[in-house]
Amino acid sequence: MAQIELIHVSKTYGPTKHGRNAEPAVCDLSYVIEDGHFVSLLGPSGCGKSTTLNMIAGLEDISSGTILIDSHRVDDLDPDKRDLAFVFQDYALYPHMSVYENIAFGLRMRKVPKSEIETRVTDAARRLEIEQTLQSKPKKLSGGQRQRVALARAIARRPSVFLFDEPLSNLDALLRDQTRSELKLLHRELGATSVYVTHDQEEAMTLSDRIAVMSRGRLEQFGTPYEVYHEPATEFVASFVGKPRMNLFTVTKAEIGRYGLPGTTFTIDIGDIGMDQVRVGLRPEECDLHPADDGAPGHGVVKAVEPLGNVSDVLVTVGDQIFMSRVPGFGNYTVGDHVNINVTRARIHCFDQKSGTRVDH
Amino acid sequence: MGEAQSPVSAVSARSEPGREAPGTQRKHREISSGISRNAKRRLVAWVCGVLVVLLMVFFLAPFIWMIAYSLYPSAALQGSTLDMGFANITFDSYSRLLSDSSFLVPMANSAIVGLSTTIICMTIGAASAYAIARFKFRGRQPLLLSMMTVQAIPVIVLAVPLFILLRSVGLYDQLFGLIITYTAFILPLVIWMLVGFFEDIPPSLERAARIDGCNRLQIMYKIAFPLAAPGMAATAILAFITSWSDFFLAKVLTISTATTLPVRTAAFQGLFAMDYTSAATAGVITAVPVLILTLIAQKWIISGLTEGAVKG
Numbered sequence: 090m091a092q093i094e095l096i097h098v099s100k101t102y103g104p105t106k107h108g109r110n111a112e113p114a115v116c117d118l119s120y121v122i123e124d125g126h127f128v129s130l131l132g133p134s135g136c137g138k139s140t141t142l143n144m145i146a147g148l149e150d151i152s153s154g155t156i157l158i159d160s161h162r163v164d165d166l167d168p169d170k171r172d173l174a175f176v177f178q179d180y181a182l183y184p185h186m187s188v189y190e191n192i193a194f195g196l197r198m199r200k201v202p203k204s205e206i207e208t209r210v211t212d213a214a215r216r217l218e219i220e221q222t223l224q225s226k227p228k229k230l231s232g233g234q235r236q237r238v239a240l241a242r243a244i245a246r247r248p249s250v251f252l253f254d255e256p257l258s259n260l261d262a263l264l265r266d267q268t269r270s271e272l273k274l275l276h277r278e279l280g281a282t283s284v285y286v287t288h289d290q291e292e293a294m295t296l297s298d299r300i301a302v303m304s305r306g307r308l309e310q311f312g313t314p315y316e317v318y319h320e321p322a323t324e325f326v327a328s329f330v331g332k333p334r335m336n337l338f339t340v341t342k343a344e345i346g347r348y349g350l351p352g353t354t355f356t357i358d359i360g361d362i363g364m365d366q367v368r369v370g371l372r373p374e375e376c377d378l379h380p381a382d383d384g385a386p387g388h389g390v391v392k393a394v395e396p397l398g399n400v401s402d403v404l405v406t407v408g409d410q411i412f413m414s415r416v417p418g419f420g421n422y423t424v425g426d427h428v429n430i431n432v433t434r435a436r437i438h439c440f441d442q443k444s445g446t447r448v449d450h
Numbered sequence: 451m452g453e454a455q456s457p458v459s460a461v462s463a464r465s466e467p468g469r470e471a472p473g474t475q476r477k478h479r480e481i482s483s484g485i486s487r488n489a490k491r492r493l494v495a496w497v498c499g500v501l502v503v504l505l506m507v508f509f510l511a512p513f514i515w516m517i518a519y520s521l522y523p524s525a526a527l528q529g530s531t532l533d534m535g536f537a538n539i540t541f542d543s544y545s546r547l548l549s550d551s552s553f554l555v556p557m558a559n560s561a562i563v564g565l566s567t568t569i570i571c572m573t574i575g576a577a578s579a580y581a582i583a584r585f586k587f588r589g590r591q592p593l594l595l596s597m598m599t600v601q602a603i604p605v606i607v608l609a610v611p612l613f614i615l616l617r618s619v620g621l622y623d624q625l626f627g628l629i630i631t632y633t634a635f636i637l638p639l640v641i642w643m644l645v646g647f648f649e650d651i652p653p654s655l656e657r658a659a660r661i662d663g664c665n666r667l668q669i670m671y672k673i674a675f676p677l678a679a680p681g682m683a684a685t686a687i688l689a690f691i692t693s694w695s696d697f698f699l700a701k702v703l704t705i706s707t708a709t710t711l712p713v714r715t716a717a718f719q720g721l722f723a724m725d726y727t728s729a730a731t732a733g734v735i736t737a738v739p740v741l742i743l744t745l746i747a748q749k750w751i752i753s754g755l756t757e758g759a760v761k762g
Contacts, residue, residue, distance in 0.1 A: 146661065147660075148657050148660065148661075167660070167665075168660045168661045169660065169661060169662065169663035169664075173661070174661065175657070175658065175661045177654045177657070177658060178654075179652065179654050181652065181654035181655050181657065181658035182658075183655060183658075183659075183673060183677075184677065185676045185677060185679075194659075194662050195661070195662035195663060198662050198663035198664060198668075199663055
């Protein structure tokens, strides 16, 4: 079991071909991954999440800062000395070895006794239900089975830290959901500290104790799934986490405590925050729609209705903004309807226009 | 090619006039233009087959003729009528050559030179190619390009300087002289080929091996080399064949002690007469290892070992 601590960790690659200094891939990361926690690094492609994972693993050097595992500095140790296992996105199974040899390889390299290797491989294979495939070569296996072998290889090592680099992204949707649930059970069973890289917010939300949301190499927020969803620290987190995407727009002070969307009749009550303009975020599922009174223009006009079965997403044009509301069932709206938006039950998230940071109100 | 009857003709035979199924008109058009699509495909396949056979005959005829010469007495082939009955086949020339020390020594020389060159090229080449494929360092691309430039220089240009060089260091007519010369010529090609094979190995496998506790050297011989084995085998065979069957450099750089098989074979052509049977027999003996190795290499190249390594 292990606690991982990142202290001002940065990574900069060498100068570009044109001699200019490259942008840092990862910039000043500092957070603590508690012992036994499952932490997801969430962010879009190129945000530095895989680089961070590789730095924890020791597959990439850090440019500055410190990484501690159980209070021991590890950033100058080789990957195999850090007592961790890595599950790769493309599985990275050795094609010239059987499944058994693949799982046993890491143990052999660590000079684990033969009888112990056999016990551990059999145990890992049993847990992941791949006993039948132990003598096969990886190319004979399906994608799902290969992923299980990759997991078994990690489990058999019995490390104190598991690192996952988008391990489910190559599986089809159904298998992905199934493996995700199994992964959660597995983590509960093993209780080892796990760091999980993903760009899929659903994976991050369902699996994690904590989520580290990253953008452009920087940490945007480190918090529980609840905090990340309901109290986004920055506008980026607000826009990245949540499906459908949060409605984000700029409102201007209309009267004390009330702000309005310029050019429309839509106003919201934020309270006195001492700012003339502010970015506001509203989750679509917390906003209700009501048909406007006969002849009245309402806040906006329905532009499209996207039924999903149990709910429908209704797109409303409000001024020059597109506003989305998620309504129950198939909804009673058709394109062209004039509607009012009711935000009384919505949490209103405010962000500073320039810095994008959360403004409490 | 054993294909079933064309569905086009089957459909058109069943259709009644005036009640044509959709698409039948198009099929009619195909038939009225004289040839259906399936028939056209069959014709193309047939023509290709004939061309392949002709090409094979073109390439194999000299070889078959050489085998014939090695198996039949000259008189049977040089008369006005060819007498190629099974009864005339004789292995005399083979037994004669394989018991003749003036032939066996060059044969051993060729084997020593070929094997040594291959071993040296593969040892240095594999390590260099792995480094070029996996480490990004300044001058990597120019290095690879310069290797290919060496290949572009005609051997004949270098023959005389090499002759002078080897003679001055006492390696003229020495096996070692031939070995280092061949190594210099073949090594760049070996590196060039192996770089491609190593680059094809997914880097994540090597990263997995690092996590599993391998150092660089262990990654090389436990992961990279086994995975590149088919490519390495094919490259080794190419290196062997090149040095085994080279005539020109061996002719220039040796005179008697270090003579190799191709040079000895050519020596059957005298100033005034030509011993066709011996020359053909020597040719077959020279070609057989090359032939066998090529067949093996072909099999290894085709079997893609990395299949299944990563997603797919």
